[in-house]
Amino acid sequence: MGPLPTDGSQTEEMVDLLFSLAERVRTYAEAVAAEFDLSPSQAAALLRLEKPIPMNELATALTCDRSNVTGIIDRLERRDLVQRQPDSADRRVKRLVLTQAGDRLRSRLHKRLYSDLPNVSGLARELENLGTLLHGTQETDES
């Protein structure tokens, strides 16, 4: 939701940092997805398909309704990135399998996200600040 005006309290500062951090991560991931002409949901779906899974399971992973997955997969299938395969054990189920092109795209996407996110400008410092604030204001139960 982005950074917000602060009244200067310490808790507010921490929440602002959390929002700011989350927004930065989201913005970065969205930009990377866009590089590959993928919407955020499509990218999230692709990343989840390292191994074939039922549509049902993808819906759970994306925390959205099954009916949404139909649309998301429709668009990926139109681009020949994913295939729906029948499940021999349960004929109601369709298993989602990446095509060769889909797998290549997934790899490139994953690499871009995971190699570059830690270097996103300002992120390391925000984490530092959060850590400092956290230690000053509350205990954490590190079992």
Place this chain on the structure above:
Amino acid sequence: MGPLPTDGSQTEEMVDLLFSLAERVRTYAEAVAAEFDLSPSQAAALLRLEKPIPMNELATALTCDRSNVTGIIDRLERRDLVQRQPDSADRRVKRLVLTQAGDRLRSRLHKRLYSDLPNVSGLARELENLGTLLHGTQETDES
């Protein structure tokens, strides 16, 4: 984008934590907004209107196009939470002003977000883990 399967490397673990953290913050903020029957964008707009600002400026704050702000504000205005007021200095500009009801809602929303986010389950520990990983893997330039 949510947590993802990890191959066990330390950098991957850190990125997974960042995604997980961002997702947790987003999900929480979305749920709170929904309590007030607000979409995420509507909630973000409301929070930005602590002081009256031109629609133009709100678009910048929300990092979206001006045309989107028209729709977002339309919906808030329909619920008598916001008003468009003419700007005496520049007659092209409309300044967005919260109604009394809008201001009350904004306060309640702000309070819910800012008092409860630090206590969201698992968040403190995730920050701890991120801090640990960060210190082990890279330097931060704290001026």
Place this chain on the structure above:
DNA sequence: TATTGTTATACTCTATAACTATA
């Protein structure tokens, strides 16, 4: 009866382009 996936519906967000009224 319950579950998987689809379809239909409706709403919100998003960007682009064309328009208006101002500047």
Place this chain on the structure above:
DNA sequence: TATAGTTATAGAGTATAACAATA
């Protein structure tokens, strides 16, 4: 000419409800 806001349009995400096929 340039800017503020609107409108039209089109695509994507979201949830709900109803449906067919299967369990």
